[in-house]
Amino acid sequence: MLKKKEPSPFSKISFAWDIHWKCNYRCPYCWWHGRWEEVEKRSIYPGWKILSDHWKRIGGRYGEVHVEINGGEPFIYPDFGKFLDRFLNFHTAGIMTNLSSSADLVLSGLSEKKKGRVKIGASFHPLFSDFEEFLKRAKRVKDAGVALGVLYLSYPPQIRKIPEYKKRFEEEGINFSVSTFWGEYEGKSYPQSYTPEELFLIDPVLGERSGKKFQTEPLVTKGKMCRAGHTYGIIHPDGEVVRCGGGSWKAENIIIGNIFSEDFKLWDNPRPCHSDHCPCNEWAFLLSE
Numbered sequence: 001m002l003k004k005k006e007p008s009p010f011s012k013i014s015f016a017w018d019i020h021w022k023c024n025y026r027c028p029y030c031w032w033h034g035r036w037e038e039v040e041k042r043s044i045y046p047g048w049k050i051l052s053d054h055w056k057r058i059g060g061r062y063g064e065v066h067v068e069i070n071g072g073e074p075f076i077y078p079d080f081g082k083f084l085d086r087f088l089n090f091h092t093a094g095i096m097t098n099l100s101s102s103a104d105l106v107l108s109g110l111s112e113k114k115k116g117r118v119k120i121g122a123s124f125h126p127l128f129s130d131f132e133e134f135l136k137r138a139k140r141v142k143d144a145g146v147a148l149g150v151l152y153l154s155y156p157p158q159i160r161k162i163p164e165y166k167k168r169f170e171e172e173g174i175n176f177s178v179s180t181f182w183g184e185y186e187g188k189s190y191p192q193s194y195t196p197e198e199l200f201l202i203d204p205v206l207g208e209r210s211g212k213k214f215q216t217e218p219l220v221t222k223g224k225m226c227r228a229g230h231t232y233g234i235i236h237p238d239g240e241v242v243r244c245g246g247g248s249w250k251a252e253n254i255i256i257g258n259i260f261s262e263d264f265k266l267w268d269n270p271r272p273c274h275s276d277h278c279p280c281n282e283w284a285f286l287l288s289e
Contacts, residue, residue: 024073097121156181
């Protein structure tokens with residue numbers, strides 16, 4: 001295992017990694033809805049050993065980093081359990097999963113020490129997942145000793161069920177929070193089109209990043225100094241690294257490099273935000289002014 005380094009200019013490096021763009025769900029509110037066949041072509045599968053070797057190299061440059069592993073669905077990535085077990089030797093992880101696959105089995109097989117180095121964001125999608133089955137899987141992850149919270153999207157047709165789901169999950173000691181929907185629904189733009197009645201249901205369980213709640217009114221970030229690209233990056237399945245989710249949302253990406261390149265490195269300094277808005281709330285921990 002890599003030893004932790006003393007604090008350096010590269011302290012608190014983090015990434016969000018779409019490990020592959022492949023999913024067994026087809027949610028209408030997904031970023032990739034209607035484009036799955038197109039985006040899946042950018043997914044590469046070098047094998048779990050080679051993949052973990054790249055992350056060992058990143059550890060050699062930056063020390064221990066934190067990686068939010070997303071997708072697609074991470075747990076259907078080939079040999080994801082073997083990869084995760086080795087990855088946790090070098091870095092910590094959060095994993096966003098719909099719990100439809102083998103998450104509970106993979107996580108229960110980790111050592112107790114490694115279980116403490118990973119957190120699960122279990123995303124509940126009622127269009128594709130039976131509630132009772134999802135709850136059973138979430139409880140198995142929790143009982144395995146892995147930190148878990150349930151995430152739910154406040155997509156307009158799903159909002160009315162928020163109080164019911166909150167009650168059921170919290171009866172089982174599972175934290176439940178919602179995120180805001182960014183997109184179009186029935187000719188209206190969200191999140192700014194939520195009604196007062198919808199906000200009444202959303203606000204009590206609205207999730208947050210770094211203590212800042214997800215936005216119900218879009219915050220303008222363009223031009224503000226930001227550490228995106230300096231202490232943080234978003235990794236696409238082919239290894240391409242871009243600054244942030246704001247740029248990805250409107251296809252205004254600024255490419256930093258490729259994580260699979262031996263000479264990959266983040267920028268040396270913060271730079272002004274290049275996007276109007278920050279839908280993933282990365283601003284909460286990245287804005288430097």
